[in-house]
Amino acid sequence: MAKEVRLWEGNHLVAEAAILAGCRFFAGYPITPSSEIAEYMAVRLPQVGGTFIQMEDEIASMGAIIGASLAGVKSMTATSGPGFSLKQENLGYACMAEIPVVVVDVMRGGPSTGLPTHPSQMDVMQARWGTHGDHWIIALAPAFIHEIFWATVRAFNLSEKLRIPVILLLDEILAHMHEGFRLPDSSEIEIVDRAKPTVPPDRYFPYDESQGDVPPLAAFFSGYRFNITGLNHDKSGFPTTNPEIIQRDMERQRRKIERHLDEILWWDEHELEGAELAVIAYGSIGRSAHAAVDRARALGIRAGLFRPITLWPFPEKRVAALAEQVRTILVPEMNMGQLVLEVERVAAGRCDVVPLGKVGGIPIDPPEILEAIKARV
């Protein structure tokens, strides 16, 4: 049956994309503005033989998806600001134990209860550093309905391939926006499943460096009896306090990201050729910035747009090259200045970096960005 173009709400499309990517377990807790993801999953997952459960809290939802993923079932949860804070404990567990899961965070105003029904981009740093301790994580911030679909599929694929939690960062605008989209057929979607062990059970170790930077993960109940802990562990998954083993293991986890940057990093560029001012914007503000750049070009201003979809790991090399090229980088974002800190770090004084932060629950519109561009050229 050929699928037709229809209107999709961002939150609903995340859920449908997850199912097409192979998600068969969702645990969640009601929170604005992400609840439609849970509601959609409650309808759709049982239809495809999957399981939806509304847990008693955000912490439990995060724990439940890790448990289900360990049994070999692709799993997801969705939340927003305060709920994302609550999930950080078990999100760190998934990092430490290297369990693939996808966590959607629909950003609303904060801190605390903040602005539940209004958009923000205030969780960018929390996505990177929300849980305690050194860890590596992937965060994707799509800007369009079609991009939400592919970012969701990619979130599952990356988490499976790299045994790592992947954060899907939406904001309230994208979550509740409707745009036309034709669901791809399954033949058009590449699905990645985690590597399974090829060695017999008595020679299986869940963190065995000799099996590569991403050692295969056996499912519970599959005949491979092993231990998983949130403590630092040796290759067999048992607790250790040996500094050398811990150092090596953490370095392997870092390599998982560093050696796969080509697959992880994803961005869009617009009019950057010959630009002397670059706007760096993401999520729904990336769309405003796109329109502002077009208007600036129409006025003869040499402006361009760099729109990262992968926020973490940060696309350092490309941004460093941009900092060489342009005189100014303008960073509009719906917060008091978060991703701009990373841009400043990478630019390292090679160009001016100008924050354009705005809070209060309303988007930054193209004229505001255009004014900021004009003021700088």
Place this chain on the structure above:
Amino acid sequence: MAFDYEKYLRMERMPHMWCPGCGIGIVVKAMLRAIEKMGWSQDDVAVVSGIGCTSRTPGYLDFNTLHTTHGRALAFATGLKLARPDKHVIVISGDGDAAAIGGNHFLHACRRNIDITLIVVNNYIYGMTGGQASPTTPFGMRASTAPYGAVDPAMDICQVAIAAGATYVARGTVAQGLLLERYILNGLKHKGFSVIEAMSDCPVQYGRRNRMSSAVEMIQWIRDHGVPVTRAKELPPEELEGKFVTGELHVAERPEYTEEYRRLIEKAQKAAEGAHG
């Protein structure tokens, strides 16, 4: 023939980290004998825990073992069980893990009546972190954070479990290992959420602060303070003051969660077919 505990132990992980005289070993042995009686393959059993002395148990056992975050074992176990309802999931927790930080998960696992067996080793104290008061520290007893005696009334874990909807609730003690084994076995057999509380000793962190510095003294205290449920029914409430009731406290039948969910899937799929046809 003597029971072959080593079949279920990861002997390469020995020696364990528990103190001499600790009651956890008695609970673990009772649990292993009960599992043996179920005749389950080790591949089909998962043992899940949170944080604390008791929560170190899974690492020593040769099953699918999962040592999670403090208080969250039941949340992880719920995901695991829902992903594989055909397999057996056992959670082992301490009193702080299950009744304090994990209290909400405990209530809702009881409410769902999901087919998981929870064993709570209640030694009245946070042992691993240095003897702080727990939700079950009896009123007036001392802990490192209750130097003048606990002012918080103690929680009755079994009564909470019954009120929240658990369908098999029993309390045993480490003074009576065989009875404990029977309760765990009945909990494993039971279809639904079962809670077995094992009153246990911690001579190092609890007993030492409360004039019971040897395991023997502590286990005697436990034995002397337990009242079998049949006898408790005949006693006036004042005679039960400061005591705890032992035995099978509650057995009920109620729809089990994963079976209900299986029916929900059938219903949803039928409705979807109807909508297409």
